[in-house]
Amino acid sequence: MLQTLKTTLLKVIDLTALGFLEPYVRLAYGEEPTKQLRKIGQFTVVPVLVIIAGLLVWATMISPNVKTKSGELPSPTVVASAAGSLHQFAIREGNKEAAYVATGEEREAWLADVEAELESIGAEVESANATVVEARKAEAASKSERIAPLQAKVDALKTAMKEERAAKQAALKEQAASLPVGDNPQRAAYLGELAGLNAWLDEQKAEIDTIDDQIKLIRDEKDPAVLAALSQQTAVAEREQYLKKMAEQLGEDNRQARVATGQEKLDVAKTTFFNAEGAAAFNAAKKVISAEERLAKTEESSYAKPATLYYQIQRSILCVFAGFFLGSAIAIPIGVLCGLSTTFMGAMTPFIALFKPVSPIVWLPIALIVASALIPDPDKHWFTQWMWELPLIGQYKINPAFMASAVTVALCSLWATMVNTALGVASVDKDHLNVAKVLRLGFWSRLFKIVLPSSLPLVFAGLRISLGVGWMVLIAAELLSSSEGIGKFVWDQFNNGASDSFAKMMVVVFIVGAIGLLLDRIMVVFQRLVSFEGSIAAV
Amino acid sequence: MxxxxxxxxxxxxxxxxxxxxxxxxxxxxxxxxxxxxxxxxxxxxxxxxxxxxxxxxxxxxxxxxxxxxxxxxxxxxxxxxxxxxxxxxxxxxxxxxxxxxxxxxxxxxxxxxxxxxxxxxxxxxxxxxxxxxxxxxxxNGNGITVSNAIWEQMQENDPALDTDQPSHPISAAALKPIVEERIADGEKLQMGMVFPVSTHNYEIRYWLAAAGIHPGMYTETDIGGRTDAQVELSVTPPPMMPATLEAGNIQGYCVGEPWNQQAVAKGIGVPVTTNYDVWKNxxxxxxxxxxxxxxxxxxxxxxxxxxxxxxxxxxxxxxxxxxxVNREEAARILSRPDYVGADYDVIKNSMTGYFYFQRTDKRAMPDFxxxxxxxxxxxWYSDGVWFLTQMRRWGQITEPKPAEWYHATAKEVxxxxxxxxxxxxxxxxxxxxxxxxxxxxxxxKPATDEFIDGKTYDGKDPLGYLASFQIGNPE
Structure with a gap:
């Protein structure tokens, strides 16, 4: 029993290509402990150490030294806190959404909590503001203290230079008045003197400039105390704002409260209608209908929640798979035909060769134009309407920008699958085909019983490459099409240009990497499942 | 309906x-x-x-x-x-x-x-x-920023600018010698604006032309607007402006906030003027x-x-x-990452009525x-007519049009x-x-002469306004 579990575990590890786990299993079964420990050291400890070393190098050597005027490379702690603030944003927006639809006692209790917090935060806001003011003052004082001697030096140099220049120029002018005409050597010497004066002036200016630059550097310095005070102030102010909004969402702006107001208005309208006489009854009736409609809309209304990073990640993954399946649906049949018939392959080669190297940046605008042409008004078009009504997928609001991104992913990623499928089909063992001939199998049975099964490993190898390419392409496509997703997130952050924008973009680097890794692992599993040595039967 | x-x-x-x-x-x-x-x-x-x-x-x-x-x-x-x-x-x-x-x-x-x-x-x-x-x-709300190097040269050309708080408005006159020097060296000064039909494009053109610098004409074949240009203007999205300036691809730009204050905050450029000075309100x-x-x-x-x-x-x-009273709260809201997203401190400057022209030069601009x-x-129809006159002035509208056309078009929009x-x-x-x-x-709007070049603009007389310019299509 235990032994079978071990074999299964090892098979699963092998299947998912998570080889580093293997020594743990073997160690648990007491199999050659020293050898396993060495393997653990080799495949777990060493990589972990390298990661730690990398983080250390990043934290201590790279990020403090890479500072340009456009910004600085965020350190690991800054990136971690940026990830925290992204998460917080998502949580807060989620709360606002939930608060809007909260009802009854739950709503009241929540509102009481929020109001209590709101009351206590006033003092915090004030103290944070005071800290900023003080930190600023301290910074200004220390800076002006450091600048003052330099500035004095510059001023002294400038006056000295001006005086000396005036004196020398006056002397030269006097000399010029008495220059004898025709005495060219003397005149040449005079020219030399003037040039000398200019050179001396340049020297003086350069000296002043150096000190000026020092002053500028001091002015540009960012005082850590001020930065800390500012970020504290921002955190508190943002929390205050959030609490205020929450109080509204739970209070007067709450859906339940709105429904109640709508109901009241409807009742008033109804009373008016019931008492109305003559022509006025028509108008009163109209009002009742419109009040009813409004009430129905209010009952179904929801908070217009901005896209959070989590939503964007989900939408990106949906988009990459949409593109991937679309691409595969095109690539595999064409690949099979190419593999089966050299004539067809010959016919397709020019297209493949021509379109394969085209960059996503080129496909995207074309795809966008086509998608928007097919769906001129996404709010009314039956296709988008139908998509928005679907369970699960509906919330991602598939629109032309999404479709264009998916099509771009498909167009860029299908080539690996197509080429690999063609190769796989073309390299089916001749013996197998001969057997098929002997058995007089028809085209379809030959295709599904012989050709496809034996070419599957290569097809999946192609699909794996395609998905990887698609994921990379998608980020660029979203960035350009501004289809809600990770790419748009990156572009928005870049546009924000706030002090934490770079850190937030770094967070995305890790997220994109992790998702890419995960997708690759998934494809590896599929690839092994269809290949001979890793088939399901073997587990 | x-x-x-x-x-x-x-x-x-x-x-x-x-x-x-x-x-x-x-x-x-x-x-x-x-x-x-x-x-x-x-x-x-x-x-x-x-x-x-x-x-x-x-x-x-x-x-x-x-x-x-x-x-x-x-x-x-x-x-x-x-x-x-x-x-x-x-x-x-x-x-x-x-x-x-x-x-x-x-x-x-x-x-x-x-x-x-x-x-x-x-x-x-x-x-x-x-x-x-x-x-x-x-x-209002826009500024024209030049790189530090250009600003230093402008200060050399006009010593009055060489103080911590030079007097405003600053015209492009001090820029003209730099432009001419560059042309003599066989190159043209490059500046950025955000879109061909943006206010920024017209404002930077107005500012340059008011000092006698030709910013280039649009023609049917030249949709980049660089024909006869002494300063070449190109399109850069607002958030990219500071980075592009720092990279040296452009030597100045005209853009809305917070991207001028960002240049000051990062120490890469100096806003020389705001569009309030180019055309008040x-x-x-x-x-x-x-x-x-x-x-x-x-x-x-x-x-x-x-x-x-x-x-x-x-x-x-x-x-x-x-x-x-509400501007600080507004700045706080705008600084959220899903809105403008820049630092509160940077947004706050202009939103609460202040503008940093240099680190040392903070001024109150309540109407920024x-x-x-x-x-x-x-x-206002007259606003629409003004934009139409500028489109005609710089050749984006390729044919001369009668005055009625200006009014009719403004009323369509x-x-x-x-x-x-x-x-x-x-x-x-x-x-x-x-x-x-x-x-x-x-x-x-009533006719106004609150422009940097002192010209009078009366929305009812677009053709007269066009005819008053030395640079650009006169009709």
Whole structure:
């Protein structure tokens, strides 16, 4: 029993290509402990150490030294806190959404909590503001203290230079008045003197400039105390704002409260209608209908929640798979035909060769134009309407920008699958085909019983490459099409240009990497499942 | 449909008050325009919103990450859209072109637009589509920034600039020798602006041309606008400006906030002038929708305009001392990552009425951003005509046009009747005051000479204005 579990575990590890786990299993079964420990050291400890070393190098050597005027490379702690603030944003927006639809006692209790917090935060806001003011003052004082001697030096140099220049120029002018005409050597010497004066002036200016630059550097310095005070102030102010909004969402702006107001208005309208006489009854009736409609809309209304990073990640993954399946649906049949018939392959080669190297940046605008042409008004078009009504997928609001991104992913990623499928089909063992001939199998049975099964490993190898390419392409496509997703997130952050924008973009680097890794692992599993040595039967 | 609705507002007997404003707007040119609006906006006791029969209540509006998108963001965050029964999603757009395309394709219902965009789209310069506006979002708000190196050379050329607080306005005269020197060396100074039909393009051209520097003409074959240019202008999206300047691809740019303050904060450039100095209280952004959308959703259009007017008013609300009471909160809201997203500190400068020209040069500019005062939100025909004159001046409109064409085109784009209907409802609901809206205007602001070159602009005489320029098409 235990032994079978071990074999299964090892098979699963092998299947998912998570080889580093293997020594743990073997160690648990007491199999050659020293050898396993060495393997653990080799495949777990060493990589972990390298990661730690990398983080250390990043934290201590790279990020403090890479500072340009456009910004600085965020350190690991800054990136971690940026990830925290992204998460917080998502949580807060989620709360606002939930608060809007909260009802009854739950709503009241929540509102009481929020109001209590709101009351206590006033003092915090004030103290944070005071800290900023003080930190600023301290910074200004220390800076002006450091600048003052330099500035004095510059001023002294400038006056000295001006005086000396005036004196020398006056002397030269006097000399010029008495220059004898025709005495060219003397005149040449005079020219030399003037040039000398200019050179001396340049020297003086350069000296002043150096000190000026020092002053500028001091002015540009960012005082850590001020930065800390500012970020504290921002955190508190943002929390205050959030609490205020929450109080509204739970209070007067709450859906339940709105429904109640709508109901009241409807009742008033109804009373008016019931008492109305003559022509006025028509108008009163109209009002009742419109009040009813409004009430129905209010009952179904929801908070217009901005896209959070989590939503964007989900939408990106949906988009990459949409593109991937679309691409595969095109690539595999064409690949099979190419593999089966050299004539067809010959016919397709020019297209493949021509379109394969085209960059996503080129496909995207074309795809966008086509998608928007097919769906001129996404709010009314039956296709988008139908998509928005679907369970699960509906919330991602598939629109032309999404479709264009998916099509771009498909167009860029299908080539690996197509080429690999063609190769796989073309390299089916001749013996197998001969057997098929002997058995007089028809085209379809030959295709599904012989050709496809034996070419599957290569097809999946192609699909794996395609998905990887698609994921990379998608980020660029979203960035350009501004289809809600990770790419748009990156572009928005870049546009924000706030002090934490770079850190937030770094967070995305890790997220994109992790998702890419995960997708690759998934494809590896599929690839092994269809290949001979890793088939399901073997587990 | 729209006219039908408006007629209802205009002609329906009202128990409370007659409607001089709306009626006057329909009768057109009922006397001269009044002086330019109140300069202070007191708080009002809030009223109650009367719901309209909305055709559509879930809307998507686009914006570009600039502080002047504030009215849309504030209308959402302060619940003014909610009050009208609208659920609005506000979505950042990567650039002006995509924003316009998304409005035209129906992906967005409406958007924060450059004043020139609806006009250009309507006359078919660039993408053709009939876009209208019933709401001007703000006045002023742009700056012209040059790189540190250029600033130093300008200081050398004009020693008066070589102080910590040089006197304003700074003209491009000190830039001219640099431009000429560059041309003698066989190269041209490169500067950035954000879009071919953006206010920034016209403002930087105006500023350069006022000092006798030719910024280049658009022709039928040269859609980059560089024919005869002494300074070459190119398009760069606003958020990319500081980085592009630092990389040395451009030596200066004209852009909205926070991207000038960002240059100061990062120490890479010096804002030399703001568009307040180029043209005092010039129109900047508008809220644009397609005509088809407005025709299909007339009630929704009114509701949106109402919410936006209230947002503009909220932004410009002052206390007795004239202090803009809501601007810090607005800056805090705008600094959220899903809105403008720049640091609060950077946004706060210009939003609360201050502007850093250098680290050492912080000045009070209470009118740097105007969202409501001076009849700001009214969609003036004369603003449209001004943009048309500039499009003609620089050759974006390739043929000379008669004066009537200017007026007719402005009237196709600017829709004060919708604005006035919305404002009338707000007055009755108690959200705004009667005197804050120019009820009796014919849509043309009084002639003004508050330009950097001292020229007089009268919206009623576009051809005379064009003829007054030395550089650019004279007719």
């Amino acid at each position: 729209l006219t039908e609705l408006l007629e209802r507002f205009v002609t329906a007997p009202r128990p409370r008050r007659v409607l001089p404003g709306v009626a006057a707007a329909f009768l057109v040119s009922a006397g001269t325009a009044s002086a330019l609006g109140p300069a202070e906006v007191p708080a009002v006791d809030s009223g109650e919103t009367e719901m309209l029969d909305l055709e559509k209540d879930e809307l998507k509006f686009g914006f570009i990450k600039l502080t002047d998108c504030a009215p849309i963001v504030i209308a959402k965050e302060k619940g003014f859209f909610d009050d009208e029964g609208l659920s609005v999603e506000v979505i950042a757009q990567p650039n002006w072109k995509t924003l316009l395309d998304n409005v035209i394709s129906g992906e967005l219902d409406g958007a924060h637009m450059l004043s020139g965009q609806p006009i250009a789209a309507t006359i078919g310069f660039g993408t053709k589509a009939h876009i209208i506006t019933a709401f001007t979002m703000d006045l 010039n129109p900047e952004k508008v809220f644009g929708v397609t005509k088809a959308w407005a025709d299909e959703n007339p009630q929704t259009m009114l509701a949106v305009t109402k919410a936006l007017i209230r947002a503009g008013r909220w932004l410009d609300e002052t206390d007795d001392a004239g202090y803009l 951003n105007v969202f409501y005062k001076y009849f700001c939100t009214y969609p 600017y829709k004060p009747d919708i604005y006035l209907a919305a404002a009338r409802m707000l007055v009755e609901e108690g959200f705004i005051l009667e005197e804050e809206i120019p009820w009796d205007t014919d849509g043309y």
